[in-house]
Amino acid sequence: xxxxxxxxxxxxxxxxxxxxxxxxxxxxxxxxxxxxxxxxxxxxxxxxxxxxxxxxxxxxxxxxxxxxxxxxxxxxxxxxxxxxxxxxxxxxxxxxxxxxxxxxxxxxxxxxxxxxxxxxxxxxxxxxxxxxxxxxxxxxxxxxxxxxxxxxxxxxxxxxxxxxxxxxxxxxxxxxxxxxxxxxxxxxxxxxxxxxxxxx
Amino acid sequence: xxxxxxxxxxxxxxxxxxxxxxxxxxxxxxxxxxxxxxxxxxxxxxxxxxxxxxxxxxxxxxxxxxxxxxxxxxxxxxxxxxxxxxxxxxxxxxxxxxxxxxxxxxxxxxxxxxxxxxxxxxxxxxxxxxxxxxxxxxxxxxxxxxxxxxxxxxxxxxxxxxxxxxxxxxxxxxxxxxxxxxxxxxxxxxxxxxxxxxxxxxxxxxxxxxxxxxxxxxxxxxxxxxxxxxxxxxxxxxxxxxxxxxxxxxxxxxxxxxxxxxxxxxxxxxxxxxxxxxxxxxxxxxxxxxxxxxxxxxxxxxxxxxxxxxxxxxxxxxxxxxxxxxxxxxxxxxxxxxxxxxxxxxxxxxxxxxxxxxxxxxxxxxxxxxxxxxxxxxxxxxxxxxxxxxxxxxxxxxxxxxxxxxxxxxxxxxxxxxxxxxxxxxxxxxxxxxxxxxxxxxxxxxxxxxxxxxxxxxxxxxxxxxxxxxxxxxxxxxxxxxxx
Numbered sequence: 169x170x171x172x173x174x175x176x177x178x179x180x181x182x183x184x185x186x187x188x189x190x191x192x193x194x195x196x197x198x199x200x201x202x203x204x205x206x207x208x209x210x211x212x213x214x215x216x217x218x219x220x221x222x223x224x225x226x227x228x229x230x231x232x233x234x235x236x237x238x239x240x241x242x243x244x245x246x247x248x249x250x251x252x253x254x255x256x257x258x259x260x261x262x263x264x265x266x267x268x269x270x271x272x273x274x275x276x277x278x279x280x281x282x283x284x285x286x287x288x289x290x291x292x293x294x295x296x297x298x299x300x301x302x303x304x305x306x307x308x309x310x311x312x313x314x315x316x317x318x319x320x321x322x323x324x325x326x327x328x329x330x331x332x333x334x335x336x337x338x339x340x341x342x343x344x345x346x347x348x349x350x351x352x353x354x355x356x357x358x359x360x361x362x363x364x365x366x367x368x
Numbered sequence: 369x370x371x372x373x374x375x376x377x378x379x380x381x382x383x384x385x386x387x388x389x390x391x392x393x394x395x396x397x398x399x400x401x402x403x404x405x406x407x408x409x410x411x412x413x414x415x416x417x418x419x420x421x422x423x424x425x426x427x428x429x430x431x432x433x434x435x436x437x438x439x440x441x442x443x444x445x446x447x448x449x450x451x452x453x454x455x456x457x458x459x460x461x462x463x464x465x466x467x468x469x470x471x472x473x474x475x476x477x478x479x480x481x482x483x484x485x486x487x488x489x490x491x492x493x494x495x496x497x498x499x500x501x502x503x504x505x506x507x508x509x510x511x512x513x514x515x516x517x518x519x520x521x522x523x524x525x526x527x528x529x530x531x532x533x534x535x536x537x538x539x540x541x542x543x544x545x546x547x548x549x550x551x552x553x554x555x556x557x558x559x560x561x562x563x564x565x566x567x568x569x570x571x572x573x574x575x576x577x578x579x580x581x582x583x584x585x586x587x588x589x590x591x592x593x594x595x596x597x598x599x600x601x602x603x604x605x606x607x608x609x610x611x612x613x614x615x616x617x618x619x620x621x622x623x624x625x626x627x628x629x630x631x632x633x634x635x636x637x638x639x640x641x642x643x644x645x646x647x648x649x650x651x652x653x654x655x656x657x658x659x660x661x662x663x664x665x666x667x668x669x670x671x672x673x674x675x676x677x678x679x680x681x682x683x684x685x686x687x688x689x690x691x692x693x694x695x696x697x698x699x700x701x702x703x704x705x706x707x708x709x710x711x712x713x714x715x716x717x718x719x720x721x722x723x724x725x726x727x728x729x730x731x732x733x734x735x736x737x738x739x740x741x742x743x744x745x746x747x748x749x750x751x752x753x754x755x756x757x758x759x760x761x762x763x764x765x766x767x768x769x770x771x772x773x774x775x776x777x778x779x780x781x782x783x784x785x786x787x788x789x790x791x792x793x794x795x796x797x798x799x800x801x802x803x804x805x806x807x808x809x810x811x812x813x814x815x816x817x818x819x820x821x822x823x824x825x826x827x828x829x830x831x832x833x834x835x836x837x838x839x840x841x842x843x844x845x846x847x848x849x850x851x852x
Contacts, residue, residue, distance in 0.1 A: 181610035336489070
């Protein structure tokens, strides 16, 4: 055994394995505390749920050289201004509906999920809705009956009917509007937003 | 002991339990391929089963069957090696058997609910009883709790058996890894409305399982497998195992950051995630060197040729699928365009197959050899072993073919949808309608069928190899105890 050089010994590498693992994990814990604070609802990166009362735009930021969400003036969803608790309840209904209908196994959210249907990160800002004024009604109609209001762009892929109620659909739209306000470090890149009248 | 006949009584208790896990794993492997084929076909024929088994359902069953069959393969592998490695009988074997039946019944119920109930209203009840709607960990909450209970029983059995018997380097790494594996699952067991926080913890489960704890678990199985099939020296494989753990956790734990580029998390993750995930291929290179060097230094004189071939396939598959394919799109400057495209699907196919399916199949062959009374499975098998060789070739060609087809689709999508069109829905569909994309989907389908053919041959081979064989397995440990 004395022929084994020190750097090839089992004992040395056992210690290295333990210390490297523990060290990496400790760093991850510290970063996790910092990150969770930075992305709590109401932070600079992830706005409060009541952001659905305001206009959300996605604009180029010259200093960071990427696009970022810009929160504008009042633009209440479905014309109703909600307080923080009501807004959270509506977005929560939307998020639970998104999970209960298994949206993520066709779509991506923040780029994560399946690739059979478009990403939903900026669905609220997509030019597919035509105009700011038509958007809410079109989204509501589409979610409640995606078969009749199919948007296949020539692929033949239709969203199935998922028995989404009107209240659930409103929740999903609130969730999508709120999600579009999250600062995602410029993802999706080069996104061409729906034309919106600037309200500040 | 009779040679060449199925003789489960000749196995130890842990091994008999392992066989049960392997049988279910194989069935779920079949289900994974079947539902993958359906989902793949829906890209080409979107009306196929529309409103009956939609893409979302097929895709969910496809990825869930994969995760579960791999876990079954891992649990089975550990039970298979447990008594040999610890030198004593499995502690809590009855409890282990009970956990197997409970877990299998739960998996059955979850799959039936996925297929026949599919979705529910946007309430907590749906998330508890039907579907949690979070990719890879869709299992409803009741099943999460059952999974944790069964994994804890498994962990207890493994730790208690080593404590009663003897510890080894492999045993120590294995037990600590199982603590992490079970603990991390808890990070995915709560609801939050904040999608950024949701995905933060969701990646703790997915990434720290697949790119850290699973990798170390298969490192343990690989170490044991090389001792088993080649008679490699324990001191050498254990030293390698420690080096791999250091490199794997050293790169993989903070490599988690490559999932935190675009979900709302701070910009420092671009640097941390990019740097550490760029290092993630390093341990996988080490594993290739290790496996090939050991095989070569023993002149490829193995006790089990199919198992050794699959172990080598694992080393290369892990390096290319997880390492190279991951590295190719892990830096944020590239990931900005490739994130959420077929690029990820390409990487996913080669990585899961290369890193995990392969090593499970290797252990299946070791188990089959044991279950037939320790039969000869080296060179000069009947028919020159054509079935295992063709199964190996077809499965690898099939998965590599799908990977390359999806890679082409991913490049096209990154270019057309993202770089040119600006990531709108119109841009997405412009990418999906492009002839390059459509051709890639056809090629993916063709190689999907090749994979299925390979699977069919594999099952046939596993049920027949060694049957009627009269020669005993080659002894690769001349003059020493098998686990000394």
